[in-house]
Amino acid sequence: MIIHLKDGTSEQEKKALFEELEALGLMIHPIEGVERTVVGLVGDTSNVDINRLQANPLTAKVTRVSEPYKRVNRRMHPEDTVIRVGDAVIGGGDQLCLIAGPCSVESKEQMRTLAADVKAAGAQILRGGAFKPRTSPYAFQGLGPDGIELLLEAKKASGLPIISEIMDLADLPYFEEVDILQVGARNMQNFALLKALSKIDKPILLKRGLAATYEEWLMSAEYLMSNGNENIILCERGIRTFETGTRNTLDISAIPVLRQKTHLPIIIDPSHAAGKHDLVRPLAQAAVAAGADGVMIEVHNDPEKALCDGPQSLHPSEYSRLAADLKGLHAYCRDHLR
Amino acid sequence: MIIHLKDGTSEQEKKALFEELEALGLMIHPIEGVERTVVGLVGDTSNVDINRLQANPLTAKVTRVSEPYKRVNRRMHPEDTVIRVGDAVIGGGDQLCLIAGPCSVESKEQMRTLAADVKAAGAQILRGGAFKPRTSPYAFQGLGPDGIELLLEAKKASGLPIISEIMDLADLPYFEEVDILQVGARNMQNFALLKALSKIDKPILLKRGLAATYEEWLMSAEYLMSNGNENIILCERGIRTFETGTRNTLDISAIPVLRQKTHLPIIIDPSHAAGKHDLVRPLAQAAVAAGADGVMIEVHNDPEKALCDGPQSLHPSEYSRLAADLKGLHAYCRDHLR
Amino acid sequence: MIIHLKDGTSEQEKKALFEELEALGLMIHPIEGVERTVVGLVGDTSNVDINRLQANPLTAKVTRVSEPYKRVNRRMHPEDTVIRVGDAVIGGGDQLCLIAGPCSVESKEQMRTLAADVKAAGAQILRGGAFKPRTSPYAFQGLGPDGIELLLEAKKASGLPIISEIMDLADLPYFEEVDILQVGARNMQNFALLKALSKIDKPILLKRGLAATYEEWLMSAEYLMSNGNENIILCERGIRTFETGTRNTLDISAIPVLRQKTHLPIIIDPSHAAGKHDLVRPLAQAAVAAGADGVMIEVHNDPEKALCDGPQSLHPSEYSRLAADLKGLHAYCRDHLR
Amino acid sequence: MIIHLKDGTSEQEKKALFEELEALGLMIHPIEGVERTVVGLVGDTSNVDINRLQANPLTAKVTRVSEPYKRVNRRMHPEDTVIRVGDAVIGGGDQLCLIAGPCSVESKEQMRTLAADVKAAGAQILRGGAFKPRTSPYAFQGLGPDGIELLLEAKKASGLPIISEIMDLADLPYFEEVDILQVGARNMQNFALLKALSKIDKPILLKRGLAATYEEWLMSAEYLMSNGNENIILCERGIRTFETGTRNTLDISAIPVLRQKTHLPIIIDPSHAAGKHDLVRPLAQAAVAAGADGVMIEVHNDPEKALCDGPQSLHPSEYSRLAADLKGLHAYCRDHLR
Incomplete structure (x- = not known):
């Protein structure tokens, strides 16, 4: 100091x-x-x-001269952390992790179809929200435990591991068979939640808060690692800036900056960053070319009937084309760029 | 629409x-x-x-043509909400509410002395943190239930009502005799917490999130009111901007803007906004002159030994002079300005 | 309305x-x-x-229902504007425009060598600052007219067209043989300058202001087009946000958003956005994958001796590898992605 | 270092x-x-x-250990700079400087009336824009030299000194009898303009750029002082943040922070910060209570017919009440607060 x-x-x-x-x-x-x-x-x-x-x-x-984070720090742990869940390999650079699914779980039929669709497109992990953080108390709040149940059925039918957001520690028992727990941007500094999740042995995907600095984000990851959980995934989903032409500003620089600071894998969520489905493809491509370990994208069988975040969701057919392109781009970058 | x-x-x-x-x-x-x-x-x-x-x-x-918030909307409820706790009157414009105390509760002796000091200075409510949201897992996290115990002793000894932050619903039982519950900036969109607190009958002080718009802040207040709790206090504590010369940028405009949009009282926390004790006085004066219903200020008997937020804390003697000045300024503004 | x-x-x-x-x-x-x-x-x-x-x-x-900009609006002009300068084709998607050179022109020897180096690497346009906007009056302000002279010699020797920043209308006579005039971020709303430049018949590269919205940026381009100049190039170079881990936050979303709103070409400057040379490559790759029409990169023969912006400059050898990779990536994206 | x-x-x-x-x-x-x-x-x-x-x-x-600005630094010049123009005393704390007038000069009749009105209200300086920086090339750009002429007539008739914005050095001859030159927010880093103005001997009011840090703002003031001009006035007019509920966010903390860093006087412009006339009063009061040296406010005889910035302009009758109140508040603060 x-x-x-x-x-x-x-x-x-x-x-x-x-x-x-x-x-x-x-x-x-x-x-x-x-x-x-x-x-x-x-x-x-x-x-x-x-x-x-x-x-x-x-x-x-x-x-300070030294960073305040220790366990997440690449200086303490020079090799990339690589997390394996089902067929997905998250981190390390060899493979691109594709996570896809609807913003919120709505029905059995929806989940069954979407799980099959995104699996066919090459996604290795199925996402779906059962407990939804909504700005308005009058908006659809998710199906709750029933939503988790539908996710688990889709997991069983498709064989895909699943990721879902936990908002409240009291809901933890419902997540027993959920493969990856997501901590949302609005809970990035819900320290009570972070401390509790650092004691479980599942991977946690930690979204960046809307106005969180790299250091604050890494400190929240440090909370998650502080009791022994080593499987933390960082997810950039756009930050809040003065620009209102997009919902959030995707901070693409987060990928190379965090790559230097930490050994943890970094995933990009272009859907929430953009807020508009026609921006998802270019942002996803940018993420892959900048070195992201994976991309999480919202897919909905009928975006205009979606109960949540329809404007940013892709049709399964669009996703299928995009997923193939992202895999090709990842392979090209891995094999041809220095 | x-x-x-x-x-x-x-x-x-x-x-x-x-x-x-x-x-x-x-x-x-x-x-x-x-x-x-x-x-x-x-x-x-x-x-x-x-x-x-x-x-x-x-x-x-x-x-939208209409606002998405209803219960907090001044159009639905034209008269100011006025909340009375002990001798404090929060809202309505006639009186200035003064809340003071240390960032975190540290010892019995500290709380006893500080409670007497701030009461003598004219504060009507004693603040003190027992559960502390800290960016680092390695920083002092508060005394927890023991801290609440010390607060309650100080309440008893001084007669001042108390306010303290709740971070986790599981801690709610400890807050039974706490007069006002505080929801911190980092939990402003912890919707699970908001929903639960909307069912209790105590006043809630809701701090603005670091990057929350007025509308998002009011929607969080709407969550708190959605199950019947009518005693919500809004607290501006600085927003995150590009400027690093202060810890946060106090958004003084929030006072007149919210005054138009909502009937709820508005309190300013200049200590957290500034992050430096020598900025507390001018910002507190600005808050009063702009029409704030109250000011919450950190006071510590020995700032340089404080376990938390010492740099922004005032000595009791400084606070005593400031509190007197703020009351005088409030009376002057109330009686002389249009 | x-x-x-x-x-x-x-x-x-x-x-x-x-x-x-x-x-x-x-x-x-x-x-x-x-x-x-x-x-x-x-x-x-x-x-x-x-x-x-x-x-x-x-x-x-x-x-408003309609956009306030007319001439820059893609609705009024559906086809991409394509600008040809020397061998460079800017806009239209078929080719990637590579602009490279030092932040500031320093000496004859430097410019001669660098021009040859970046040309060999595949750059089609040489950049170099003669008039430098510096935050401090005590910092090196550029060589002025002599710098332009050195640029012109390098142009002659290398055959590359040149781009340089104009800060003051009084300097316009010096720019007679400069191929593209640059308006810097700090002058994006210097309306006197914009009006004057809209009357000349050279391409203008308009950098986005540090806190300019897409609409403001396009309105400044509208100023440049308002007297008949049709050859305007937009350049994103990072915006100012709360994050201090990078000098600016590169707004990669600007590429697809502007692509929809305007027919003008869009160039990315990753050097100024990042402020650090080791971030230039990943950001440049992201820009190409997101559909940028070109990339402007600072190259210096001896970055640690550079009189300006050394920390973000690449060695010619690094640039050579990067330029080849970006061209390969552009061709891959153009030919394989939908 | x-x-x-x-x-x-x-x-x-x-x-x-x-x-x-x-x-x-x-x-x-x-x-x-x-x-x-x-x-x-x-x-x-x-x-x-x-x-x-x-x-x-x-x-x-x-x-850095030391600040990069020298002449504006309070460490080099501990006493407040006090600037006297007509009856106005700007800086030093004893008096409050009131500047008022229309956003743009529109007609002889308008200026004659408004000058008399604001003088009667107690303003010591008359403002009015002749050259207007407008986001759109299609918006009213000011009357130009004719506007200056009208301002000078109003100066003669009322005896008030005048302030007006200069956007282009080529216009400098028109400003010969203008008492204070204003550099607008969009030109805060128009270094060519700053250098030229540092050679003249009139007071310059330097507005803060929309996204300028305190340090950048002071460095621009340093440019203005670098050739000997000692009469620089700083004017905070709101910064750009994520909040869209106000046009800009008035950074009230700028007053006490700059008071420590510099000896130059600090003026607040609540009209541009708020963008709405009903926010002008509370923000102006806050500015005075936080220690501002003066307040610049837009006044228009017929706001709804104003050619520019009508929504934020006060009627002369409103201004008259506000000016009296601000003077009273300033005297109260000076005499009663510590």
Whole structure:
């Protein structure tokens, strides 16, 4: 850590501060500059409360040298984490993971058909929401436990592993046979939920919050890993910016930036980012070309009758063409680009 | 609702769409413009799923005419909601509500002293966090149930009602004697939590999410009111913008804008917005002059030793001067400005 | 246009407003809803000042049905604009335009070498800044006219057409032999500059402002086209968001969104978006896969000695590999994706 | 400056780097941490190009210790700058500067009346736009030189000094008798304009760009001061955020933050920030209570007929009440708050 001292700090004040810091087992390296004094702290700073240092009246600013996340950090774990679920391989770069399905589970017939369709298109994981986070209390909130039941039937019939969002710890028992649990963007900093999920042994897909920085997102992943869960998947789904021409702004740079910072796999959700079905294809292509480990796309048999997020859903026939193209593009990029 | 039809929609397609809409009990008012056709829908559109309309292939855009929130809407409830807790009167404009206390509850001695100090300064409500949402799993997470216990002792000793944040429904039993429950910014769209809290009969202070629009914030308040809880307080605490010179950007305009849209009281938290104690006073003064119903401020007996958010906390002596000034300013504005 | 009337507008007030609007040659279509009245205006609304309508005391809101931009609008001009400069073909989808060169022109030797290098790598246009917009008055401001001179020598020696930024109309005479003029992000709404450039007959590359919406960007392009210049190129270079992990957030969605709205070609500048050279490759690949018409990349013979933007510049050898890969990727996408 | 070295930098590489830095006359203070090495540079770093350091392949990050702005920095100039124009005193805290007038100058009659009205209300400076920056080339662009002429007549008749926006250096001759020149938000980083204006001896009011950080804004003020102009006024007019419920988000925190960083006076423009006339009063009150040196407000004799920005303009009668209230509030705050 580096402390920038305020102008006019006296020698006596510095001495007292340094003694306090040395008492924490740190070595002190003051640098007297022309205008200001900065102090480097060397040692195990993981026990040093950066808040306390910042609250010190002598302190103008405190900056970290090391990242605050440990288990998700690529420096601690240089090899890519690779997660295998059914036929899907998530992470590592060799394969592209395709996740597809409706925004919300609506009926047995719907799920049966869609599961068969997306499997035929090459998707390895089936998505579907049973518990839906909706901005309005008057909007369709999902089928709840019955939705999970329909998902499980579709899993059985299709053989595809399934992913679904958990919003409330009290619902955890329903998720026993769900293969991957999703934490939604609005719950990315629901720390009670994160802590509980870090104790289970299923993969967790953690969506980025609408206004979460890379560091906050990684810290939430750190929560999920803090009790031993090692199978965390990061999912970029668009951030909130001033631009209203798209629902959210897909932050494509997240792929290469996170690739450097963490060993965890990174999935892109172009459907939620764009909010419009005709933007899904170009964004999905961009994601693959930028190195994403997978793409999660909303598919609905009848988008205009969808109970949720119809405008951004693809018809199964569109998805089929897109999935084939994305696989081809992934193979091309893997084999031809450096 | 108003539907903008896509270019090139045929007469036959329009006819089919209009019949579908009329079947929902709506009256159709098509307007054939020079370049485009728009359609006004008249009737009870609360059952019309805007998502479905947007997913219709004939639809370029759908816009609402009425607000999607009802119970929080000032049009449905023209008079200000006024909430009384202990000596505090929150809302209505006659009095300024002052809430003060430490970011997190740390010890019996701390709470006893601070409660006496802020009461002496004129605060009517004592704040203190027992369950703390922290970005890092390695940071102090609050004293939990013991923290609530210390808050209750301070309540008893001082006579001040108390407010504390609830992060997890499972903790609800601990809050039985807490007077106001706070929902934090990171949980503003934790809909499971909102739904549960809408069934209890205590006031809820709902903080604005870091990137929540006014409408989303009001929709979350609508969740809280949807099962009958009428005592909702809105709290602006800064939004996330590109500016990094402050921790968040206090959106002072939220006060007059929400005043028009809703009857619920509006409180400002300058401490979290600024992140620095020397900005608390000017922002609190601005809040009062812009018409806020109250101000919530962090006070700590020893900011540089605070386990959380020390940099933004005021010493009790500073708070005492500020509280007196804010009351004077509120009285001046109430009595002299139009 | 659609006017939403305020609650409580009387019949008499409506009548007066309607008469006023009819006097402008418009047909009035009032729709009396359950809660509110909206009014559709049909006719030539290009003469209607939306500001005046919004200032009318009866008006709650005014929304447009048609876009405010005309000449840049794809509805008015369905085929792609294709601009040819030297061997470069910008727009139309068949070819990928590669623009490369240093952030700023520094010396004769540098420009001679770099021009040869980027030409050998396959770039069709040479970039280089002579007049540099710098945040600090103390930073290197570019070589000015001498820089243009060096660019022209490099043009002559290499046969590559050149692009350079113009910041001040007074400098226009120096640009006589410059093939494409660039308007920088900070000047995107320098309307005096835009108006003047709309009268010349050279292609203009218009960078998106840091916080400009798609509509504002297109309106600035409309300024450039308003006096007859038809050769406008749009360049996305990252927008300003809350995320500080990259210098700007590359808005990859701009490509498909603008493709729908306008016939003008769209170029991506991954160097300025990322601010770091190791992000340039993945972002450039994403741009090509999302359908960009070209990619502009900073290349410097000795990035760590660059007088400007060294951290984001590629070595010529890196660029050479990247350019080959981008051409391969473009051909693959053009020939294999739908 | 502080350099964070990349992991795995060898001793030999460090040695070479340090020698290079010492050759610049700097003293080197390396701190070997547990995970990383950081290097403090002491000496005159004003000649060190931070870009070059960041481009160095050994460098992970470079951070400044001192601010990059000098002349606008309060550390170099502890006392408030106070600017006197006519009866107005801008800066210093004793008086509140009131600037008022129409968005754009429209007619002789309008200016004559409005000048008399705002003077009677207590405004000390008259504003009016002759050259208008408009998003659309089809919108009213201002009366140009004729507008300046009308402003000068109003100045003569009323005795009020005037302020007007300059968009193009070529127009400078028209501004000879204009008392204060305004640089608009869209030109905040039009460096050619800033450099030229730094050579004249009139006060310049510099509006903050829509997405400009405090530091960028101060650097633009530094440009204005770089050739000797000492009379710079900063004007906050709202920043662009995700919130669309107001036209811009007034950043009230700018007042206390800039007060610490600079000696220059700070004015608030609530009209442009809000975009709606009924928000002007609460925002203006907030500005005064937060310590602004002045408030610039749009006033129009007939807002609904205004050629520009009618929705945010106040009637002279409204302004008269507001101006009296703001003066009272300023006096109260100055005399009663600490």
